[in-house]
Amino acid sequence: MSAGTTTAPTYRTLTVPQLDQLLSALCKEGYLTIGPTVGDAAIVYDEIRSTKDLPRGYTDEQEAGSYRLRENAQGYFAYITPVQSAKQYLHPPRQHLWEAVKDSEGFHILPDPPANTRYAFVGLRPCELRAIEIQDRVFLTEPFVAQHYKALRQAAFLIVAQCTRAGATCFCQSMGTGPAARGGFDLALTEFPEEATFLLEIGTPRGQAIVDAIGCAEAPEEMVEQARARQSQAALQMGRRLDTEELPKQLGSSYSSGRWEQIARRCLSCGNCTMVCPTCFCTNVEDTASLTGDHAGRWQRWDSCFTSELSYIHGGVVRKSTASRYRQWLLHKLCTWHEQFGESGCVGCGRCITWCPVGIDITEEAQALRQAH
Amino acid sequence: MQPSIDVSSSPADPMTPRMFRVLRNYNDTADCYTLSLQAEDGDPLLFAPGQFTMLYAFGRGEVPISISGDPSDPGTLIHTIREVGPVTQALREVKKGGLIGVRGPYGTAWPVKEAEGNDVVFVAGGIGLAPLRPALYQVLHRRSRFGKVALLYGARTPNDILYRDELEKWRSRFDMQVEVTVDRSQAGWRGHVGVVTRLISRTGFDPVNTIAMVCGPEVMMRFAVAELTGRGVAQEQIHVSLERNMKCAVGFCGHCQLGPAFICKDGPVFVFPEVKRLLSIREV
Amino acid sequence: MDTLQRILTSHPFFEGMWADHLQIITGCATNVRFEEGDYIFRQGEEANHFYLIRQGKVTKEISPPQSEPLIVQTLEEGDILGWSWLVPPYQWRYDARALTMTRAIALDGACLRNKCEHDRELGYELLKRFSLTVSRTLDATILQLMDVYAAID
Structure with missing residues (x-):
């Protein structure tokens, strides 16, 4: 499912102030921007207003049965994965389905109209993006379509933060879901923390439209290559692997x-x-x-x-x-x-x-x- | 009545029930009763034999129940229900004229069409007769298209026998064999005593050209399948209807999984080899 | 071939049995008839026969002192009634009664036991067939004991 035909990826550079502009533009378009932030001594997804809400300088150390937040990193997306994924928004822990009201005839049912919340997810990991696509198959395969999920999913704007490092419990490389997403997003960022810039990859026309309004410069070819190299670096750092053959x-x-x-x-x-x-x-x-x-x-x-x-x-x-x-x-x-x-x-x-x-x-x-x- | 309001009240929303009014609600046995329903909007609920619906009792909840009426008369929606919990208890208390929410129909059907040209053996245990009845109706409506037809039915006691009048009527037909047995006899009972699987060896059918449809408690079905295959019926000719917890009936909730199968979508009716292995493993 | 032997030959229980064995068995067989309500045998009596039911319906009953007899199983055409003649102390463990008029072939157990002792091959053939009957009855009993249709609390 996508909000339009996927265009050939085009690459731009995005500065931190431009990222703020992007967040504002999304807000203006009526999106509720959800992104990583520090909460409960961990990286969690929550509503964010600007890059100030992002977990700048934080990272996490994850191991089997262990999670530690560390404040010794560079960049806005230096952590591995937030505690929860986008699932808590698109397929929320508690969802009202309908209400039944008694009347003189017996009773009647008032369905809960699908939420009109439009989420913009900022900094989804490629594995999380893939997870959304997997849940799409569960909830959006005809003939049975989950109305609440469908409404939220169709409206959602997806910005991926490509992985340039991997954690000790990561094994997306084995599952073919990361460390880089090659489609399915509206926009994707690859962070260059030492230069406080991002390579911006455009995935959809609506992603293109919002970026055009900000006016980001086209990215030089070597920046694209460098981003690829950083993503490949993450692939080598996988803390876990799973042989999926057979x-x-x-x-x-x-x-x-x-x-x-x-x-x-x-x-x-x-x-x-x-x-x-x-x-x-x-x-x-x-x-x-x-x-x-x-x-x-x-x-x-x-x-x-x-x-x-x-x-x-x-x-x-x-x-x-x-x-x-x-x-x-x-x-x-x-x-x-x-x-x-x-x-x-x-x-x-x-x-x-x-x-x-x-x-x-x-x-x-x-x-x-x-x-x- | 309030006007209907929004998009999710369209039939496309699989989680919202339609309203049905109770035409009749009567007891079949001490713990089983039959609900006869009619759609408030007048739209009949078309179904295939073996399919089920989700029935909602106001404020109490929803339960999956197999449809047990005649598919050629979909205007009247019939379910025979066994009272086993709070929802089935609440449904029993809904009086004539009361309302019940209905979603569905859902799930796979008995292979009535495929069975044409073959002998057909129905093996029912307990409330398992109810989900088989629509298939039996269909076979009898087109009786000439089938070979021998037999209904083998096992109940706990003579008092637990469902659809007594209908069984009598079927028994009096010359073109079908009806055998009823009970696990526990009572005074005055002159029929068979013993488990339903013992009836299989006494039934005349051609194993090579037979389709068997089996419905009842899982243990009973395992024994019945063993007896049928012992008679020479190939596993591919045996169909069973399974039961697992269903909350959504459309594959969203994950409750009814049996290995790779969602009982709600891939079942409840399965051709036996599809589930054979999983039925032999505990706690799947 | 006399009538009895023909009946035995065509009965599924004796399917595939050698003709000379069947002849020996026929020597121990008699035609019997029970009217509705007749006891075929009673618990505790000496078990001297077993029966191939040809027609009618027979109940296997156990009678508790304070209540009506409990029918544990019914047997019909094609079924075998009784194997206590085969195992010591050769006594019936339950009552058998004709629920309707019943025709059967009674086989003399004492006579057969004696013949089996002398002809081990015949003995083995008979035992194989009875084992199958006993095992199927046991399977059915297990299923019956499970009380699968009972209300679950």
């Missing part, structure tokens, strides 16, 4: 592996991995009723395959053990997603490794399961 097939025969039990001895079934995963989409519904009994609401909220409720059918829970829940999660990401949607459900962002309280590493587990094969 992986879905081999994992498909791992259901009875003893490894699941071993993982379950560590796994707390907390669901953190599913919450931070940019592609995990499971939801539950909540029905609410007013005390007077004449109003009822219906909400959709994030769920996780690590809860017992997810697999509950009248009389009991299908996935009773932690082993079966972890197996559902990992196999869904790396194996059955392929059969469902024709691609992997993992983008290699590494969040599930970083935010696992006990440091379970999906790349290590997948490799072990493959070897057992």
Whole structure:
């Protein structure tokens, strides 16, 4: 899905003041600009107004079960990945679906109109961009189209910050989702922190239009080459890797592996991995009723395959053990997603490794399961 | 009534129910009841046998229920429901004239068309007769296109037998075999006692040219499939209907996954080899 | 070939059995008929026969002292009734009753046991066939015990 035909990429240079102009221009066009900022001792996505809100000079150190914010970097996008992804905006944790109101006839249903919020995401990582495309397949494939997601997604303006370094839990290179995005964005930035400039890549006509209004200079060829070189540098820094050759097939025969039990001895079934995963989409519904009994609401909220409720059918829970829940999660990401949607459900962002309280590493587990094969 | 308001109330929104009025709500057995519904907007809900809907009870929630009426009479939407939780309890309490929200129909269908020219064996267990009934209607409407037709039905006790009058009517036909068995007998019961799978060996059909449609508790279906394949019916000729938790019914919520399958979209009706392996693994 | 042997030959239970074995078995067979309500055998009685049901419906019942008899299974045309004649102490464990008028072939267990002791090949053939009946009954019993249609709390 794109907001127009993708044009051949054209390259411009963008200074920091011009980035501010870009943010203002987006605001003027009615976008709510969302970008990385420092909050809760971490890099998080939040509303940003100007480059002052960006985490300038900050970076993060991520490892299995560990995250540290550091203030020793150069540039605005020197961190690896924010805690959450764009998922929390496009597929929010809680979504009102409709309201039912009692009347003399019985009751009637008032659907919640799709939000008209227009998000402009500033600094999406290529893996996160890819995650959005993966969720598109879940929510926008005919005949069933999720109306709320569709409205937010169609309106969203996407600005990628290409990766010029990779973290210890990153493995996008293995998943083919990074470190550089080659399309699917409106605009993409590659930061040159020592010169406080960016190479700006234009992906769509609407991206072009907004850039034209600012009047950025065309980028010299060597700047484009240098950006490519920096992105390639990131590819060499991947802290993790996952051999995906024949992986879905081999994992498909791992259901009875003893490894699941071993993982379950560590796994707390907390669901953190599913919450931070940019592609995990499971939801539950909540029905609410007013005390007077004449109003009822219906909400959709994030769920996780690590809860017992997810697999509950009248009389009991299908996935009773932690082993079966972890197996559902990992196999869904790396194996059955392929059969469902024709691609992997993992983008290699590494969040599930970083935010696992006990440091379970999906790349290590997948490799072990493959070897057992 | 308030006027309808916005784009999301269009049928394109898969999460918003349509309103249906209860024409009849009656008890079949101690824990099963049948709801007969009519669309408020007059638009019949066209469905294929085996498909299900999501039924919404005001303020209580939504449940997936297989349609059990006649596909050729879609003006009246019929569901036979087993009371197993708060929503099915609330639906039971909706009186004639009351409103219920309905989404759907969803899911795959029984292979009635493909079964033409073959013998057809229906194996039903418990409430599993309800999702099979639309397929049975369709077969009987076009009876001459099929070979032998048999309905093998197992219930818990004689009091739990669904659609008694209809079973009697079908039994009196000369062109179909109807066998009903109970797991637990009661005084006065003169029919079969024993599990439904034991009926399979007593039924006349040509295994090579038979389509079997099986619906009931998963364990019962596993035994039934074993018995059918033992009789020489190829696995590719056996169709089963599966049950998992469904919240959205359109593949958004992830609840009903069975390995790669979304039961709501890829099922509930599967040809057996599609799910064979997964049914043999625990906690999938 | 007399009528009895023809009936036995065409019964699925004896399918593929050698003719000379069938002849021995026929020597132990008699035609029997039970009227509706008749006991075919009762729990605790000596188990001297087994039955190939040809027509009718038979119930296997267990009778608790304080309530109506519990019907655990019904048997019909083509089914085999009873294997207690094969295993010590050769006593019936339940009652068998004709729910409708029933025709069957009764096979004399004592006679057959004796013949099997002398002809091990015949013994093995019979045991194979009874094992299948016993195992299928056991499968059905397991499924029945699971009470799969019961309300789940």
